[in-house]
Amino acid sequence: MELHLETVALFSLKLAYESEDSSPILRDDLVMGDYQRDVFELLVRRGDVETILQKVDDCVGLAMEALGGAEKPLGRELNRLAADFSIAQTMEQLDNPLIALRDYLKAIQ
Template structure:
């Protein structure tokens, strides 16, 4: 689960901060320090769903701003997927919405 969490954060931060013609944001960039696989791994091992959802929500909020908000077509879909993720109450229930977020963010890059 740690890798998809890191990937969602990476894709969201790419939408928010990456600009054409500039260096791409990579997993080892300083901007990813709070969203590294090891950080998510610790939270997953602890079963800290609230902290996981908080970190992901922060990244998704930045991506949402970059998309023009929840009123845009891309923003509406991202918002719907983010709500599904935030409504999960167990670690097992995070999987499906997490994969949907990852796939969506990858598709709109």
């Protein structure tokens, strides 16, 4: 799960901050500091669903802005997937919506 969380953060931040004429954002970039796998690993071990939801929401919010908001087609689908993820209340409930969110962000890169 930690890898999926980190990947969602990475793809979201790539949408928000990466431009064609700049070097790509990588997992070890400073912008990823609060969203690296070891940070998520600690949260998962603690079962801290609330903080995980908040971190993912922060990243997805940046991606949403980059897509032009929930009124645009790509933003509308991202908003739907993020809403599915945000209603999870247990670690087990995070799995499927997280994978769907990851796959969508990867597809729109």
